[in-house]
Amino acid sequence: xxGLGKKDFILLGIVAALVLLAPxxxxxxxxxxxxxxxxxxxxxLMQRFMIFGIFAVGFNILFGLTGYLxxxxxxxxxxxxxxxxxxxxxxxxxVIPAIILSVVxxxxxxxxxxxxxxxxxxxxxSILTLAFAQMSFNLAYSVLTPLxxxxxxxxxxxxDPRILGVSQTAAGGIPVTNLFGMEMRETTTLTLGGWAxxxxxxxxxxxxxxxxxxxxxxxxxxxPFGLMLRAVKSNQTxxxxxxxxxxxxxxxxxxxxxxxxxxxxxxxxxxxxxxxxERMQWTASGEVxxxxxxxxxxxxxxxVLGAGFIKYFENIFSKINDNVLHSWFHILPDSIENxxxxxxxxxxxxxxxxxxxxxxxxxxxxxxxxxxxxxxKIGRLFRRRDxxxxxxxxxxxx
Amino acid sequence: MGILEVKNVxxxxxxLQALSNVNLSxxxxxxxxxxxxxxxxxxxxxxxxxxxxxxxxxxxxxxxxSVLGRTPYEINQMGISRVFQTPEIFGDLTVxxxxxxxxxxxxxxxxxxxxxxxxGRDAEIRDKAEQMLIDMNMIEKREMHSASMxxxxxxxxxxxxxxxQEPRLLLLDxxxxxxxxxxxxxxxxxxxxxxxERDITIAIIEHDMHVVFSLAERxxxxxxxxxxxxxxxxxxxxxPKVREAxxxxxxxxx
Numbered sequence: 001x002x003g004l005g006k007k008d009f010i011l012l013g014i015v016a017a018l019v020l021l022a023p024x025x026x027x028x029x030x031x032x033x034x035x036x037x038x039x040x041x042x043x044x045l046m047q048r049f050m051i052f053g054i055f056a057v058g059f060n061i062l063f064g065l066t067g068y069l070x071x072x073x074x075x076x077x078x079x080x081x082x083x084x085x086x087x088x089x090x091x092x093x094x095v096i097p098a099i100i101l102s103v104v105x106x107x108x109x110x111x112x113x114x115x116x117x118x119x120x121x122x123x124x125x126s127i128l129t130l131a132f133a134q135m136s137f138n139l140a141y142s143v144l145t146p147l148x149x150x151x152x153x154x155x156x157x158x159x160d161p162r163i164l165g166v167s168q169t170a171a172g173g174i175p176v177t178n179l180f181g182m183e184m185r186e187t188t189t190l191t192l193g194g195w196a197x198x199x200x201x202x203x204x205x206x207x208x209x210x211x212x213x214x215x216x217x218x219x220x221x222x223x224p225f226g227l228m229l230r231a232v233k234s235n236q237t238x239x240x241x242x243x244x245x246x247x248x249x250x251x252x253x254x255x256x257x258x259x260x261x262x263x264x265x266x267x268x269x270x271x272x273x274x275x276x277x278e279r280m281q282w283t284a285s286g287e288v289x290x291x292x293x294x295x296x297x298x299x300x301x302x303x304v305l306g307a308g309f310i311k312y313f314e315n316i317f318s319k320i321n322d323n324v325l326h327s328w329f330h331i332l333p334d335s336i337e338n339x340x341x342x343x344x345x346x347x348x349x350x351x352x353x354x355x356x357x358x359x360x361x362x363x364x365x366x367x368x369x370x371x372x373x374x375x376x377k378i379g380r381l382f383r384r385r386d387x388x389x390x391x392x393x394x395x396x397x398x
Numbered sequence: 399m400g401i402l403e404v405k406n407v408x409x410x411x412x413x414l415q416a417l418s419n420v421n422l423s424x425x426x427x428x429x430x431x432x433x434x435x436x437x438x439x440x441x442x443x444x445x446x447x448x449x450x451x452x453x454x455x456x457x458x459x460x461x462x463x464s465v466l467g468r469t470p471y472e473i474n475q476m477g478i479s480r481v482f483q484t485p486e487i488f489g490d491l492t493v494x495x496x497x498x499x500x501x502x503x504x505x506x507x508x509x510x511x512x513x514x515x516x517x518g519r520d521a522e523i524r525d526k527a528e529q530m531l532i533d534m535n536m537i538e539k540r541e542m543h544s545a546s547m548x549x550x551x552x553x554x555x556x557x558x559x560x561x562x563q564e565p566r567l568l569l570l571d572x573x574x575x576x577x578x579x580x581x582x583x584x585x586x587x588x589x590x591x592x593x594x595e596r597d598i599t600i601a602i603i604e605h606d607m608h609v610v611f612s613l614a615e616r617x618x619x620x621x622x623x624x625x626x627x628x629x630x631x632x633x634x635x636x637x638p639k640v641r642e643a644x645x646x647x648x649x650x651x652x
């Protein structure tokens with residue numbers, strides 16, 4: 001169905017179900033319980049899961065298939081955000097033209113950077129992309145201030161011309177982003193007992209686009225083009241001596257993944273119409289590399305898992321502060337409580353990077369195939385146990 | 399006029415004259431062997447034919463067209479396929495996937511952005527690749543990870559991948575190097591079978607005289623970067639110049 005094999009269709013179905021039901025799944029704890037801070041089912045974070053999922057899925061098309069490790073993909077994300085905000089300022093608060101422009105501009109920008117960077121491979125390619133991204137960051141931060149509004153970041157103002165729309169609402173405020181009148185920030189809350197489930201328009205737009213992005217990624221993986229990209233990773237010499245030019249293949253992969261990043265950037269701006277240079281910084285480029293490797297580079301679902309994992313840590317673990325820790329450990333005697341908190345506080349709050357780093361080390365050491373490999377291992381364990389159980393059951397019958 | 403005409407080719411690496419004044423004509427539908435002691439310039443010559451190296455002087459014409467200045471993939475698309483000394487295959491891919499790539503290259507050319515077509519539903523490519531695996535007698539290995547195969551199987555796959563492109567000229571660079579006797583004999587049989595079944599010209603570089611004399615219809619002996627003699631195998635065997643080149647002057651005198 002949809003041109004997919006059975007397995008792929010089921011995978012897409014599972015992702016679709018998860019996206020649709022995320023407001024429930026990510027909200028397992030009642031709003032007033034002590035564990036409520038582990039709930040991730042609020043619009044802002046759910047949007048980020050989807051947006052960075054798109055970013056990582058696109059990055060995986062380049063890195064997972066061709067093995068070309070780009071350290072500059074945040075540049076395309078940033079360019080996408082700036083393009084979208086400009087569209088909001090000049091044309092309309094509808095997100096559709098903004099998203100289209102951000103994908104197109106990021107694609108063109110990727111074509112330029114890819115054309116130059118892909119003259120080299122391996123570490124030289126990575127360094128070239130990193131250099132370009134840092135260059136873009138510095139341009140956005142200072143040189144191109146008229147376009148990017150420098151370190152303040154590009155924001156909407158009350159004086160924006162906005163051809164297809166109004167500069168200010170009747171109440172004198174800045175209009176909000178919408179999809180043909182449906183406001184992106186609009187959230188419906190469903191209260192069931194102690195639980196409060198939030199359904200946000202923007203989240204569902206991001207979710208729909210994640211599904212589309214994921215679907216296209218599956219199609220690319222299963223296409224002759226995808227096979228060629230894997231062949232690039234495996235043996236470029238043989239590819240050249242088989243009458244195939246590797247350059248347009250890698251460039252196409254680079255541009256496609258740049259467009260995914262642009263889409264992610266455009267969506268970030270559509271959810272919250274501002275764009276800052278920090279989105280293009282090298283740490284942001286590194287983050288998508290981490291997401292892809294953590295989830296499982298070269299696998300379909302891995303990057304989405306990795307993105308969710310990292311964004312969860314970033315937003316949930318970083319919010320656990322001393323007060324929260326004291327409320328958890330208050331039953332312990334004071335001296336022990338303080339000792340425990342002294343240890344734990346380094347791993348939460350602003351120290352969440354430490355936890356993430358340790359987890360990343362564990363994953364790449366023991367599960368080089370990422371979280372997906374972990375899932376496969378567990379799956380195999382169960383199957384073996386099933387098989388063993390069946391074998392013991394059938395023995396008496398013989 | 400042969401399918402491949404090499405005229406006055408010279409190549410220098412710094413102070414080393416690797417090739418000088420090489421003239422070679424390979425007739426269509428023959429098996430032509432290129433032999434010579436180590437350092438004779440056999441591999442350099444081969445690299446000049448496939449676009450890896452560009453000779454300093456001379457011309458290389460394939461089927462009336464110059465190959466000089468063209469990239470390896472362009473030369474390949476003209477109809478020259480190359481088998482490497484160490485098998486070059488896509489080790490991360492399955493045997494079937496390996497075989498589909500040359501089939502796609504043959505049909506779609508140097509680049510095609512068919513990113514939304516489904517490979518599994520491309521019956522034309524699948525059938526062709528399967529047929530080629532049957533011909534190569536390795537269809538039962540189709541789902542195998544190609545890196546995990548034996549060297550003989552890798553070589554067989556590589557030859558099959560080259561044939562899938564229906565080349566007019568197949569270049570083999572020491573196809574039996576490092577192989578056990580049984581594998582070597584299998585390779586000889588495979589090449590004989592290929593020659594019998596197809597209109598194809600084969601040029602082979604080889605050290606193993608058993609292989610050379612089993613297959614070649616003409617032999618060119620290269621020594622110190624220049625062709626020494628060219629003749630049919632029977633005449634090459636006892637040729638004094640060949641003995642000299644291989645065994646050294648004193649041995650020939652003795």
